[in-house]
Amino acid sequence: MPLIDVDGVQVNFPFEPYPCQMNYMRKVIACLKEDYNGILESPTGTGKTLCLLCASLAWLENKKAQIQNQRRLLQDADLNSTLVENVYKDDLSKQLDLAAGVWNGQLNTPRIIYASRTHSQLSQAMQELKRTAYAHFKATVIGSREQLCIHPHIMKEQNNTAKVHLCRAKVSARSCHFYNQVENGKGNFANQVLDIEDLVTLGQKWNCCPYYVTRELKKEADIIFMPYNYLLDPKSRKAHGVELQGNVVIFDEAHNLEQICEDSSSFDLSSGDVACALKELDHLALKIQEWHQAALGSVDLDSHAVQDFTLEDVLQIKAQLMGLETGIDEIEIKDSSGITKDGSFIFEIFDKINLTFDNKNFVYNLLEKMVAHLSNDASGSIFSSRGYGLSKILDVIKIVFNAEPTDFMPLSNHKKAVSKHYKVHIRANTATKKKKCDGWGSTGNPSSERIFSYWCFSPGHTMKDLKSSGVKSIILTSGTLSPLSSFSSEMGINFQIQLENPHVIENEQVWIGTIGKGPDGVRLSSAYDTRFKHEYQISLGNAVVNFARTIPSGLLLFFPSYPVMETCLEKWQASGLRSRIEQHKALFVEPKSKFEFSTAMDNFYEKVNDPATGGAIFSAVCRGKVSEGLDFSDSNGRAVVITGLPFPPRMDPKVILKMKFLDQVKVQAGNGSSSLSGDDWYKQQASRAVNQAIGRVIRHRYDYGAILLCDARFCDSYSNQLPLWLRPVVRNYENFGQAMRDMMAFFKTAEKLFPPPKQTSKRKRLGDAPGCQGAYFMPSGSTVPRKRAIQQLDKASAVTTDVPSLGPIVRDDLSLERLKMSYGGTAKVTEKPRVGLLMALTENERTMANPQFDEFEPPLVKEVAAVGASVEPKPRKRIALKVENSKVAKDTLATAESYIKEVKKVLSNHSYLYFSTTLTEYKATGQLDAMVKCLYEIFGQDVHNHDLFRKFIRYIKREDREQFQRQCIGLLGPEPKNDKQGNSSSAPGKRTLAQIQAD
Numbered sequence: 001m002p003l004i005d006v007d008g009v010q011v012n013f014p015f016e017p018y019p020c021q022m023n024y025m026r027k028v029i030a031c032l033k034e035d036y037n038g039i040l041e042s043p044t045g046t047g048k049t050l051c052l053l054c055a056s057l058a059w060l061e062n063k064k065a066q067i068q069n070q071r072r073l074l075q076d077a078d079l080n081s082t083l084v085e086n087v088y089k090d091d092l093s094k095q096l097d098l099a100a101g102v103w104n105g106q107l108n109t110p111r112i113i114y115a116s117r118t119h120s121q122l123s124q125a126m127q128e129l130k131r132t133a134y135a136h137f138k139a140t141v142i143g144s145r146e147q148l149c150i151h152p153h154i155m156k157e158q159n160n161t162a163k164v165h166l167c168r169a170k171v172s173a174r175s176c177h178f179y180n181q182v183e184n185g186k187g188n189f190a191n192q193v194l195d196i197e198d199l200v201t202l203g204q205k206w207n208c209c210p211y212y213v214t215r216e217l218k219k220e221a222d223i224i225f226m227p228y229n230y231l232l233d234p235k236s237r238k239a240h241g242v243e244l245q246g247n248v249v250i251f252d253e254a255h256n257l258e259q260i261c262e263d264s265s266s267f268d269l270s271s272g273d274v275a276c277a278l279k280e281l282d283h284l285a286l287k288i289q290e291w292h293q294a295a296l297g298s299v300d301l302d303s304h305a306v307q308d309f310t311l312e313d314v315l316q317i318k319a320q321l322m323g324l325e326t327g328i329d330e331i332e333i334k335d336s337s338g339i340t341k342d343g344s345f346i347f348e349i350f351d352k353i354n355l356t357f358d359n360k361n362f363v364y365n366l367l368e369k370m371v372a373h374l375s376n377d378a379s380g381s382i383f384s385s386r387g388y389g390l391s392k393i394l395d396v397i398k399i400v401f402n403a404e405p406t407d408f409m410p411l412s413n414h415k416k417a418v419s420k421h422y423k424v425h426i427r428a429n430t431a432t433k434k435k436k437c438d439g440w441g442s443t444g445n446p447s448s449e450r451i452f453s454y455w456c457f458s459p460g461h462t463m464k465d466l467k468s469s470g471v472k473s474i475i476l477t478s479g480t481l482s483p484l485s486s487f488s489s490e491m492g493i494n495f496q497i498q499l500e501n502p503h504v505i506e507n508e509q510v511w512i513g514t515i516g517k518g519p520d521g522v523r524l525s526s527a528y529d530t531r532f533k534h535e536y537q538i539s540l541g542n543a544v545v546n547f548a549r550t551i552p553s554g555l556l557l558f559f560p561s562y563p564v565m566e567t568c569l570e571k572w573q574a575s576g577l578r579s580r581i582e583q584h585k586a587l588f589v590e591p592k593s594k595f596e597f598s599t600a601m602d603n604f605y606e607k608v609n610d611p612a613t614g615g616a617i618f619s620a621v622c623r624g625k626v627s628e629g630l631d632f633s634d635s636n637g638r639a640v641v642i643t644g645l646p647f648p649p650r651m652d653p654k655v656i657l658k659m660k661f662l663d664q665v666k667v668q669a670g671n672g673s674s675s676l677s678g679d680d681w682y683k684q685q686a687s688r689a690v691n692q693a694i695g696r697v698i699r700h701r702y703d704y705g706a707i708l709l710c711d712a713r714f715c716d717s718y719s720n721q722l723p724l725w726l727r728p729v730v731r732n733y734e735n736f737g738q739a740m741r742d743m744m745a746f747f748k749t750a751e752k753l754f755p756p757p758k759q760t761s762k763r764k765r766l767g768d769a770p771g772c773q774g775a776y777f778m779p780s781g782s783t784v785p786r787k788r789a790i791q792q793l794d795k796a797s798a799v800t801t802d803v804p805s806l807g808p809i810v811r812d813d814l815s816l817e818r819l820k821m822s823y824g825g826t827a828k829v830t831e832k833p834r835v836g837l838l839m840a841l842t843e844n845e846r847t848m849a850n851p852q853f854d855e856f857e858p859p860l861v862k863e864v865a866a867v868g869a870s871v872e873p874k875p876r877k878r879i880a881l882k883v884e885n886s887k888v889a890k891d892t893l894a895t896a897e898s899y900i901k902e903v904k905k906v907l908s909n910h911s912y913l914y915f916s917t918t919l920t921e922y923k924a925t926g927q928l929d930a931m932v933k934c935l936y937e938i939f940g941q942d943v944h945n946h947d948l949f950r951k952f953i954r955y956i957k958r959e960d961r962e963q964f965q966r967q968c969i970g971l972l973g974p975e976p977k978n979d980k981q982g983n984s985s986s987a988p989g990k991r992t993l994a995q996i997q998a999d
Contacts, residue, residue: 007033008098011058012133014050018701020501021047025055027499028475032059032248033101037467037474038497039254039488043725044479044695045703046504049128052250052477056112057134060222062099064109069096071107108246110472112223115231116252117260117628119147122225123195125252129223130193139193140217142226142240147196148211150203151178156929157375161391165375167211178209186216195225215241228257232264232462235398245470253628254476255688258490261459265421267399269392270429271449274325276389280374281318285311287373308369317366321393323353328452331426338427338653343419346400346454357411360401367394399454403465421458423657427451455654457661460492467493480691482724485674486684503725508753509704510697511746513731513739514719516712518543521736525712526560526644537568540643541577543710543736544617548584550744551706553615553635554608555585558622558693560646560686565589565621568643586613590620596913597625608636622646622689626696633699638747639706640697645686645713655682687721694723704750706743899951906945911938919955928960932967946972 004011006025017025024042028051031038042048069092097103116122122141129135145163149155151170157163170176185208194202203210218224218241230236231249251257288311327349333339350356355363367390374387405414429449456462467474474493481487488495518524518539530536547555559565569589572578581587586607588600600618607616615635620626623646648655659678666675676684690709697705707726709719715732722730733739904912918934921927935952939945949972956964969975 006055006058009055009058009062010099011054013054014132017051018046018504020504021051024048024051024499024501027497028052028055029059031473031475031497032056032063034496035101035104035472036496037493038476038499039481039484039495040475040477040497040499040501041481041484042477042479042499042501043503043698043723045699045701046479046501048477048479049125049252050132052252052475053114053125053129054132054134056248056250057132057137057223059100060110060112060137061134062096063101066093066096066100066103067107067109069093070103106246109222111221111243111247113231113242113244113247113249114223114225114252115228115250116225117228117256119143119196119227121253122227123197126193126195126225135193136191137222138191138217138220139223139225140214140221141195141199142214142218142224142230142242143196143199143211145211148199148203148209148214150200150210151176157386158929158933159375159386159388161371161388162375162386165372165387168372169376171212176209178203178207179212181206181208182212182216184208186213189213189217228260229264232261232466233398234402234465244466246472248473248475249466249471250475251477253478255478255480255692256628257476258459258487261462262456265399265402265456265462267396267454269396269452269454271325271328271451272429273389273392274321274328277321277393278318278325278389280370280387280389281314281321284370284373285314285318288314308373309366313366314370317363317370320353320355320363324349327352328426328450331450333426333428333450336428336430338425340653340657341424341426343422343424343454344415345424346422347415347419350400355397357401357405360397364394364397367397396454418461421456421461423455423457423661425453425455425653425657427453427653453654455657457658458492458665459490463491463493479695480688480723483684486676486680489674490676500724503698504701505698505703507729508746508749509702510707510726510729511705511731511743512707512709512722512726512729513733513743514709514711514714515543515733515736515739516715517734517736519546519736523712524643524710526564527713531560531564531644532567534571537571538575538577540568540710541572541575541581544572544641545577545580545584546736546740547639547641547708548581548614548617550740550747551615551639552747553638554604554632555615555617556626556632556637556640556693556696557617557619558627558640558642559619560622560644562592562621564644565619569619581617584614586616588616588618590618590624590626593914595917599913601630605636622693627689627693630696631699632696633703637697637699637705639708640694641708641710642690642693642714644711645718646689647682647686650682683718683721687718690721691723694726702754704754706746708739708743895954899948899954902948906942906948907938914938926957926960928956928963928967931956932964932971936971940971950975 002013002016004013004017004022004025006022007029009029011025020042024040024046027038027040030036040048042051073089073093093103114122114125116125119141126139126141129137129139144160145154145167146160149163149167151167154163154166154170157166167176171179174180185206188206188208189199189202189210192198199210199214202208203213224242226240226242228251230240231242236242237244331339371387371390371394374390403414403418405411409417427450429451463474476487476491476495482500484495484498484500488498516524519542520539522535522539523530524536524540524543525531526536544557559568569578572581578587586604588604588607591597591600604616604618607613615638618626622642650656659682662676662678662681666673666677669675694707697703697707715734719730719732720727731739731742733742903915907915914934915938918931922931935949939949950968953961953964953968
């Protein structure tokens with residue numbers, strides 16, 4: 001790897017960097033040498049992460065040498081040195097000062113804290129580090145027990161709070177075998193770059209706790225990777241032992257840092273949360289009474305007896321929470337929009353319940369002990385909240401009393417200084433979904449429930465706290481930060497270094513056009529007054545048909561919100577437009593659940609890379625999972641279509657208050673201030689979301705793609721909000737046909753200049769969909785010069801290579817290998833089939849789709865369709881299943897089929913896929929808790945569906961039925977009883993649990 005001189009620092013870079021990469025590394029090193037803060041914007045695909053890691057670690061290498069040299073000089077101060085030695089020492093010191101910055105007297109080696117939003121993004125950065133010459137640096141990642149714990153009992157806990165306290169209890173008692181191996185086993189993890197997945201794998205191999213190993217590795221680490229929330233929350237920093245004094249903090253993907261800073265300092269507390277906490281306190285009081293009675297009766301005491309707090313402690317906390325509940329209920333709310341008060345109101349209401357700065361630590365520690373006991377209480381029902389309510393109260397106290405008062409400032413002034421960043425908002429809870437604790441027996445009235453919110457509207461409040469902790473330098477970087485002046489102003493600290501980088505690609509690699517009208521001449525606008533109109537939705541659908549026909553391979557279709565996407569898809573389905581789209585490309589829809597999303601992504605990539613199809617479309621929303629962190633390089637994303645501007649909901653109370661807050665700040669700042677107005681902020685939220693979605697399309701130096709902005713407002717003024725590198729090449733189109741012709745010409749030219757890359761197998765990361773690796777780029781020095789390389793290329797085929805729908809249609813039968821994939825198992829089809837719910841599930845899918853034939857077809861093909869997949873009709877190999885010709889088998893199958901039909905009537909496609917998948921897993925693994933959790937989520941929220949929950953006992957394994965019955969009663973309550981005449985009080989058609997069991 002060549003050494004590159006970057007302002008006196010020798011950076012070991014994998015290849016000769018591009019000018020924009022050199023510029024980026026110069027800015028990073030300037031921040032580190034001068035102890036400056038920096039905001040650095042560099043487009044996705046420019047190698048931002050690689051430049052950031054190489055530049056910062058090269059500087060750290062020099063800084064270590066400088067500190068080592070200064071230590072040696074101090075040790076040798078009393079020794080007589082020759083003139084030559086002194087000259088040599090002075091020369092070495094000057095060189096090190098040039099590379100690392102002038103020595104400030106600090107002898108402790110600084111560390112680099114590298115933060116990103118998710119562990120998936122951190123894993124991508126760590127994989128990048130492994131490929132550099134700096135992989136020898138000591139690195140570790142900080143994660144939660146949720147990701148790192150390998151203890152089988154703790155992993156079964158659903159509540160993260162319960163996991164934390166159960167782990168602490170086992171560690172304290174030295175009863176965790178994995179923790180006990182940390183001291184002897186930590187050497188197996190040293191001297192290598194390990195992400196979360198690697199840590200868990202090694203932990204399981206060596207029977208050593210990965211969570212506590214990372215705490216040991218952190219002590220010697222040069223670079224520490226962690227999610228934002230571990231860094232921004234002072235109590236989380238303390239819990240994980242994160243030191244900031246003298247260290248460098250890097251926020252990657254910082255475009256959402258503003259929102260994360262605000263959210264980390266805000267909370268929403270509902271009446272249901274308080275009621276849940278009160279119920280937990282009642283449970284603790286009962287436990288203490290039982291313990292005292294057992295003690296008086298000389299009965300052996302329970303190992304979980306309450307010893308860390310007294311009954312008086314429980315009653316004191318209960319009185320405070322009841323006072324809080326009363327105080328919230330007494331606030332007069334005149335209308336549905338709620339009422340807003342100044343941030344100082346939070347201290348007024350807490351003073352009334354005697355929760356102040358003086359006793360907050362006592363109350364907090366007491367609550368922690370109570371939550372720990374509830375989490376470890378083995379005598380409690382599996383349906384108990386396990387400290388959920390009291391944990392919420394803990395979070396509230398932590399946020400309200402986050403900033404400690406100083407000795408030189410009166411407490412009243414401190415409260416005013418803190419509360420000026422906040423607003424208190426109280427409103428009625430109009431949501432129909434029940435809270436977690438309510439589902440387990442809270443008697444609170446949902447119609448009278450209120451939500452008490454304490455919202456922070458100043459991200460600078462969090463950033464100033466970070467800077468005051470002695471951080472050497474803070475660097476914020478992303479592909480979409482502009483306009484930098486307003487972003488810097490919102491962060492509340494001074495950023496001496498700023499950069500807006502161009503892209504590494506040439507103009508012929510990207511085509512971007514604003515399209516104001518559809519093929520039928522109808523104005524395209526997703527504004528509130530037109531987004532749900534028939535004419536707009538049909539015109540947009542016709543435009544998408546044309547895009548599907550002409551754009552090769554993968555296409556990303558972004559909507560401004562879920563409601564807009566759902567209504568458009570429904571309209572296209574009803575009008576036949578969806579089937580026209582699917583003649584050219586399979587259509588996938590972004591689901592909301594994590595499991596369904598992973599499945600949909602797998603199927604999308606499979607379709608894109610299937611040469612027998614014309615690619616695929618993934619329909620998603622701006623700010624959703626698809627718009628951030630995923631890589632759609634090369635054929636996976638040849639075009640991005642933006643169908644509208646994703647403004648925040650204008651009438652949302654939090655949005656309204658945020659805009660008012662910014663207007664007040666701007667007035668106070670006076671003329672000439674770079675502060676944002678509320679209206680400017682509102683527009684920027686939309687443009688940043690658009691820019692983030694646009695960033696999915698160009699992922700490396702030789703990638704190419706098209707960007708279609710299908711909203712007339714882009715033609716007016718919003719195009720100047722686009723990234724700097726795109727603004728010079730934007731074309732405005734009034735005529736849809738002309739836009740299509742230009743785009744087709746672009747793809748024909750790009751095909752010739754940039755041949756498709758070779759398919760390489762990439763390591764599949766834990767929790768990542770295939771193809772979700774980080775952005776990368778081709779080394780400029782690793783091949784012949786670009787123009788010369790283009791001359792040596794063979795002539796590429798026509799657009800029909802990537803769009804088979806434009807050429808002759810070739811249809812192949814479903815191969816045996818494809819059949820294996822559909823089943824997820826072997827290709828044997830002669831084995832005796834099961835007669836039960838799984839058979840009925842399959843039979844029902846088949847008969848509803850094609851009732852005229854009796855053959856069986858793979859269930860997963862239908863399940864894919866449930867999340868928006870479009871499988872083009874192809875002749876399939878039909879496999880006839882022979883069912884036992886017995887009356888019992890037929891009756892069982894018929895009963896199961898009837899049940900499945902009832903289920904499909906009440907469930908959405910997404911929920912039905914969740915149900916069928918969980919059922920399959922239960923039959924294979926016997927995990928009853930996961931099955932019950934699924935049933936409660938899909939049937940438990942609506943009393944009319946409770947009967948379907950209870951009927952499921954037919955399909956529970958015999959050894960699990962008694963446990964299932966207990967859980968069913970715990971979740972839904974007792975079965976409605978019969979009256980004196982023997983008639984059930986339940987709705988007509990309902991059957992009792994005993995009747996279901998008898999079957």
